[in-house]
Amino acid sequence: MKKLIRIILALAIGSTLIGCSSKSGGTIDLTSNIKVSIKGFNGKGEVYIDNNTKYDKTNSDIRDFVADIEYTLENGVNGALSNGDEITIKAKYSQSKAKDLGLTIKNPTKKVKVSGLKDLLTGYYDCEIKVKNYGSIKLKLDANIAPITVSNFVGLANDGFYNGLTFHRIIKGFMIQGGDPNGDGTGGSKQTIKGEFTANGVDNPLKHIRGVISMARSQSYDSASSQFFIMHEDTPSLDGQYAAFGCAYSGMDIVDKICDDVKTEDSNGTVSKKNQPVIESITCTKIQ
Secondary structure (H helix, E strand, C coil): CCEEEEEECCCHHHEEEECCCCCCCEEEECCCCCEEEEEEEEECEEEECCCCCCCCEEEHHHHHHHHEEEECCCCCCCCCEEECCCEEEEEEEHHHHHHHHHHHEEEEEEECCCCEEEEEEEECEEEEECCCCEEEEEEEECCCCCCHHHHHHHHHHHHCCCCCCEEEEEEEECCECCCCCCCCCCCCCCCCECCCCHHHCCCCCCCCCEEEEEEECCCCCCCEECCCCEEEECHHHHHCCCCCEEEEEEEEHHHHHHHHCCCCCCCCCEHHHHCCEEEEEEEEEECC
C-alpha cells in the first residue's frame, strides 16, 4: 500500500500491462486495476494506491516506461479530503515514449468518490491504561489540540488493539514506550497519521514534561501509527518534534515502578519479550 503524498507520488512499478510480450507494443491499462483507498478522518482524508498487477518485466524498455509513471490527484487537496468529495486520479506518462514503443494507453484516469471516513474527535477524553501486575495509569487526552492523534489512539484503544501488547522500550529518566504489536519497535496498526507537532506545520503547545503521552514515530514526520510513550521526566528536546496529546493525572507511581523494576538490555531501553510489562487494556471515554 503506497501513500499518495501531497499532490504527486511516483507509483511506477505497480501499473498494469495487458497483452505485452517481450516485443514492444501492446496495451497498457493505467488505472483500471489500481486500488484507491482513502484513509484518515473526515476532512483529513489521504489517498493511498495499491497495485500489484504483474507485467512483462523481461522487456526493459517497457519496464523503464512503467518506472516513470506518476499518479497525481487532479482535484481536491490530499490530506484534506472529506466524505462526498469526488476526486480524479490521473496517470502521468511520457506520450513520446509510449509512441516510440508502439503502446496503446488505456484508462489514464480513474474517478473515486470519498466515503466512509470517520469524523475527528473533539474535546477531552479520559483514558485508563491497565498494566498487568502494576496497576492503572490514567490520562486526560486533548482532542482540541491533537484531533488526529487522539482520534487514532482512542479508536485503536476502544477497538481492543492494545489489549495484550506491551511496553517494549523503557529508559529511566526519559520515558516508557509501548503499543507495538511486534513488541520490538518495528510494528504498528494498518495506517499512519499526520504528525501533529510544530516541525510538521501543526501548532501543538503541549510540552514533553513528566506524565505527558506522545506518539512514537520513525524519521518520517507522518509515520506515527500505534506506538506511544509516556514521559518519565521532562525532555524539552522533544517539544515540537513529536505529537504530544495528553497527560497523566494518576498512576505516575506505576511509571516510576516500571522504570525501577524492569530490566533492560541496552542503553536504548530494549526490553526482552519475557520482561516486557503487559498492557491488559486501554479504555477511553469522552469527558462530558
